[in-house]
Amino acid sequence: MDATKILGKTLVASPERRQEADADLAIVRQVQAGDVAAFDRLITKYRERVFGIVYNLSGNREDAADLTQDAFIKAFQSIHRFGGQSSFFTWLYRIAVNSSLSHLRKSRLRSFFSLERIDSDEPVAKEIIAALTDKTGVDRDAYVRELQEKLNDAMQKLSIRHRTVVTLFEVDGLSHQEIADIMDCSVGTVRSRLHYAKQLLQAELQPYMRR
Template sequence: MYAIKAMPSQMYTGRWQIDTGTVKMDTCMALDNFGLADSEVITATVSYKDLSDHRLIEATKEGDEDAFAEIIERYRNPLTNYIYRMLNDYEEAVDLAQESFVRVYFAIDRYHSNYAFSTYIYRIATNLAISEIRKRKRRRLFSLTGLYQYEGDDEKEFQPPDNKPLPEDNTVNAEKREVIEKAILALPEMYRVPIVLREVQELSYEEVAAVMKLGLGTTKSRISRGRRLLRERLRKYFDDNK
């Protein structure tokens, strides 16, 4: 059970209790100010889905696991999608998304509300994804190549899994989407991360800068450069298919 204590005032105190998926607020009116001895209780019900990230995190800090389950529900698909775009590996994306939540949970007291929770968890996921990319490079198990430029028969063509959490896009057919996905994967790491955060996850420039711990000017510059690289990689394909 989690209690959110409202700020005290001369008129009332509030008590929030999260119980079996709902939040019950009992507002006790301090009627003594009016010469009355009793109090009136007003009850309102709000679901977990109506709570802000900050409220859910505060609840989690107090031991409410259902509150953290709502955090997972909110961020599981977008986070997995983001990591998948970075790695082109659905199973690894699922694993790293889960690892992100585990790290958040066991370091929950380190999160402070002076910045958005989305920034916090995307930063963790970004670090995990970059670490995995570098491990694969060191092990020579992962290589980024140009569009349709494979080094041998063992090079596996990009085929997103059927259960990938990617958004629907009816304006781009499967073939073109495949080319775009591969072009993003072929971007250097320093451009791929901000491009995916900005163009795929639709974070603001300020949010991307916060996730990457970069200045706003540097972030915009990398996104701009990344867009130019994508256009260069895609120009030949789209020119040939006009």
């Protein structure tokens, strides 16, 4: 499989992404050749990212775990059909997102939410939390918990498609083109959805933003 085809399709601009795609493709070829254990490396590599996407879409830890596992199983079952037209992670994300969207449509009325703990050791999170809780007399943990719930509420108020775009762009850091590939729509549609979703989130989270 030529790597240029992958690059042209997914616009993996950075060299790291390019190397990553090539490495994934090599592993996929091993699995397709019969080395089933090689798939475990792909699971280990992508499980947290896929879980993060699905968790932010569903807002529920248990559902997210199930959907992530299902996405890996589906990918494993269909790996012989993976031709390399897109990068493996785009393909895997597409499976996970489609499974999540299907699940959310089915269980729209009976959804409940559970929040994960924010890793306060991460530098970016630490900095943001410090900026938010520099006022005296504020219980930091309680404030972070409240903010987390408010964030989750605001995300769940978005439609499924808008939530997906925001999650893939802001949380997972994918490019517009990659999101368009995953969601099977145009880049313009992705930008439009992102703009609209951010407007709604801005209105919801205004009290927590500081100028």
